[in-house]
Amino acid sequence: MAQKRSLHGGANSFKGKRNKRLKASTTSEGSNEEVILHDVRSLLEELKLKDAPTEQDALGKVLPPTPSELEVTISRISSTGDGLGEKNGQVYVVPFTAPGDVVTARVYKHFQAESYSLTDFVKLVTPSQFREGEPPCQYFTQCSGCQFQHLPYAYQLAHKKSVVERAYKNFSNLPASVVPAVGDTIPSPLQYGYRTKLTPHFDGPPRWKQDRRHGAKVTWPEVPPIGFMKKGTRKTIDIEDCLIGTEVVRLGMKRERGRVKEELNNYQKGATLLLRESIERVPADSPDALEIARKQADTVLEERGNHVHVKTCITNNRATSTEYVDDFRLDNPAGAFFQNNSSILPSVTRIMREELLQAQTITTNESNSEPVPKIKNMIDAYCGSGFFTITLSGMFQRSIGIDVSSESIEFARKNAERNNLPRDSTHFIAADANALFASVDTAKFPPAETVVIIDPPRKGCDENFVRQLLQYGPQSICYVSCNVHTQARDVGWMVGGLPGGDAGGSSSLYELESVRGADFFPQTYHVEAIAMLRRKTTMTAPAPAPPAVVSAEALSGEQAV
Numbered sequence: 279m280a281q282k283r284s285l286h287g288g289a290n291s292f293k294g295k296r297n298k299r300l301k302a303s304t305t306s307e308g309s310n311e312e313v314i315l316h317d318v319r320s321l322l323e324e325l326k327l328k329d330a331p332t333e334q335d336a337l338g339k340v341l342p343p344t345p346s347e348l349e350v351t352i353s354r355i356s357s358t359g360d361g362l363g364e365k366n367g368q369v370y371v372v373p374f375t376a377p378g379d380v381v382t383a384r385v386y387k388h389f390q391a392e393s394y395s396l397t398d399f400v401k402l403v404t405p406s407q408f409r410e411g412e413p414p415c416q417y418f419t420q421c422s423g424c425q426f427q428h429l430p431y432a433y434q435l436a437h438k439k440s441v442v443e444r445a446y447k448n449f450s451n452l453p454a455s456v457v458p459a460v461g462d463t464i465p466s467p468l469q470y471g472y473r474t475k476l477t478p479h480f481d482g483p484p485r486w487k488q489d490r491r492h493g494a495k496v497t498w499p500e501v502p503p504i505g506f507m508k509k510g511t512r513k514t515i516d517i518e519d520c521l522i523g524t525e526v527v528r529l530g531m532k533r534e535r536g537r538v539k540e541e542l543n544n545y546q547k548g549a550t551l552l553l554r555e556s557i558e559r560v561p562a563d564s565p566d567a568l569e570i571a572r573k574q575a576d577t578v579l580e581e582r583g584n585h586v587h588v589k590t591c592i593t594n595n596r597a598t599s600t601e602y603v604d605d606f607r608l609d610n611p612a613g614a615f616f617q618n619n620s621s622i623l624p625s626v627t628r629i630m631r632e633e634l635l636q637a638q639t640i641t642t643n644e645s646n647s648e649p650v651p652k653i654k655n656m657i658d659a660y661c662g663s664g665f666f667t668i669t670l671s672g673m674f675q676r677s678i679g680i681d682v683s684s685e686s687i688e689f690a691r692k693n694a695e696r697n698n699l700p701r702d703s704t705h706f707i708a709a710d711a712n713a714l715f716a717s718v719d720t721a722k723f724p725p726a727e728t729v730v731i732i733d734p735p736r737k738g739c740d741e742n743f744v745r746q747l748l749q750y751g752p753q754s755i756c757y758v759s760c761n762v763h764t765q766a767r768d769v770g771w772m773v774g775g776l777p778g779g780d781a782g783g784s785s786s787l788y789e790l791e792s793v794r795g796a797d798f799f800p801q802t803y804h805v806e807a808i809a810m811l812r813r814k815t816t817m818t819a820p821a822p823a824p825p826a827v828v829s830a831e832a833l834s835g836e837q838a839v
C-alpha cells in the first residue's frame with residue numbers, strides 16, 4: 279500500500295496533461311483518470327446517453343462557466359470514491375456524496391471531450407437514504423482523505439467489492455466467463471484508529487526557493503498549516519488530529535506538531551513528518567517493566583493475554599519499528615514500506631493460508647487427470663521486510679524473497695532468523711524483481727511445486743516480469759495489490775496472454791480461481807485486492823528466460839538459490 283501523499287492528496291492527480299497522455303497510451307497505468315473515464319462512460323451508457331457524447335457532440339456542448347454552482351443528483355460512486363451525477367449529457371464528479379444525494383456543487387474544471395467535469399462539494403440539498411450518522415472527523419469534506427465517513431461500513435465493503443468487479447471488467451481484457459464471482463471484501467476489524475503510519479507535511483514559506491538560491495536564511499512569517507492535502511487542490515490544510523490513526527500515532531501527531539512549531543526556524547523548506555507505531559512486547563507478569571512503560575510519556579499499553587504491547591510513535595526514518603502479526607515479530611526500517619493497518623493482517627494471512635492450502639491439496643489436474651505435485655516452495659516477489667515469507671512460512675519447505683530495497687532485505691533476513699525460519703532454505707535477494715527468475719534454481723524450486731506471491735507497488739508488475747513469470751510457470755500465483763486496476767491488467771496477461779500474443783514460449787496460461795478485496799483503508803476509497811491463479815495445463819519444461827534486465831551491481835554477490 280502506497281502511503282506518501284496519495285491517500286490525502288488524490289485529487290491533484292486530475293491533470294489535463296496526463297489526460298492527453300492517457301489517450302495515446304495503450305498500456306493501462308490504472309490511473310484515476312482512466313478509472314473515472316470508464317465509470318463516466320458506463321453511467322452515460324446506462325442512462326441511454328450512449329450515443330450522445332461522441333467527441334464531436336461533447337465538444338459542441340455548452341457547459342456552465344468555471345467556477346459556477348449547480349445542483350445535481352448523484353447516481354453512483356466511482357471507483358475513485360467520488361459521486362457521479364449527470365446533467366445535460368455531462369457527468370459531474372462530486373466528492374463526499376452518496377447515490378441519491380441531491381447536492382450543490384461548484385464546477386472548477388471541464389473535460390469536455392470526455393463528458394465529465396470536476397467539482398467541489400458545496401452543500402447537501404437532499405440526503406441519500408444510504409447516508410448514516412454524522413461523519414466524526416471535523417475535516418470531512420475538506421481533507422482529501424477519508425471520503426466515506428458518511429457511509430455505513432457494510433456499504434463501504436459492498437462498494438469496494440463492486441470496485442474489484444469493475445476493475446476486472448474494464449482493465450483485465452478478459453471475457454466475463456473466465457473471471458470468477460468476486461468474493462466479499464475482507465473487513466477491517468478497526469474502522470477508525472487503525473493506521474499505524476501517518477505522514478502529515480507542511481510546505482515552505484512563499485519565497486523559500488528564491489531565499490535559498492540567494493543564500494539567504496529562509497524566514498517563516500507564520501507557522502504553516504501542518505496536515506494533509508485539501509480535496510481538489512495542491513494546498514495543505516492544517517489537521518490537528520486524524521481519527522484513522524492509532525491512538526499512539528495520534529499522540530505522536532500532537533507532539534510532532536508542537537515540536538515543529540517550536541523548531542520552525544531550523545527548517546529551510548517544507549517537510550514530511552513520519553509517525554509510525556512501534557510495539558515492544560512485555561510479559562504480562564513483569565510488573566517492573568510495565569511500571570516503567572506506564573511512566574513513559576506518549577505510550578499506549580494494550581493487554582494481549584500473556585503479554586502487554588507497549589506502543590510508542592517513531593518519528594525518525596532511520597529508526598527501527600516493530601510490528602507483531604499473530605506471534606510473528608517483524609522489524610522494519612521505520613521510513614520504508616510496511617503494511618499500515620495491523621488489525622486486518624491476521625485475517626488476510628489466515629485467508630491466504632486457507633486458499634494456498636486449497637491449492638496444495640488439489641491432487642489431480644482437471645484437464646488430463648494427472649497427479650499434481652504438492653506445492654512445497656514459496657517465491658515472495660516484492661517481499662519488503664519479509665511479511666509474507668515469514669507469516670506463511672509454516673506451509674512451505676523452501677522460500678526465496680526479492681525486493682529492490684536492500685535495507686528492507688537486510689531486515690527480511692533478520693526477521694527470518696528471529697522467527698526461526700530455517701537458514702539453509704530461506705533466501706532473500708536485494709535486486710529488481712526482473713532479476714528474480716535468473717536467480718531461481720529450478721531444481722530446488724520446481725515450478726510445479728512452487729507458488730509465487732506477488733505484491734508490487736501501485737504501478738503493478740511490468741511486462742518483462744510477467745513474461746518471465748509465465749516462462750517459469752509456477753503451479754500457483756497469489757497476487758496481492760494496492761491497485762486493483764493494475765492487478766486486473768497483469769492478471770489479464772497471465773490468463774489471456776501478453777500483448778503481442780507471446781506467453782514466453784508456452785501456450786498454457788493461468789486460470790483465475792478467486793479474487794476479492796481486503797479493506798486495509800476503511801473510510802477511504804482504497805481497496806487492496808487478492809487474486810489466486812492456478813496453472814491450467816500439464817507442466818512442461820519452461821522455455822529459457824531472456825536475460826534479466828537489471829544492472830550487474832543489483833545482482834552482485836547474489837547466486838542462484
Ligand SMILES: C[S@@+](CC[C@H](N)C(=O)[O-])C[C@H]1O[C@@H](n2cnc3c(N)ncnc32)[C@H](O)[C@@H]1O
Pocket residue numbers: 279280615616617660661662663664665666680681682683686709710711712733734735760
Ligand atoms: C506493496 S510493497 C509490499 C511489501 C511486502 N510484500 C509487504 O507486504 O510488506 C511493495 C514492495 O515492492 C518493492 N519494489 C518496488 N519496486 C520494485 C522492483 N522493481 N523490484 C523489486 N521490488 C520492488 C518496494 O521496495 C516494496 O517493498
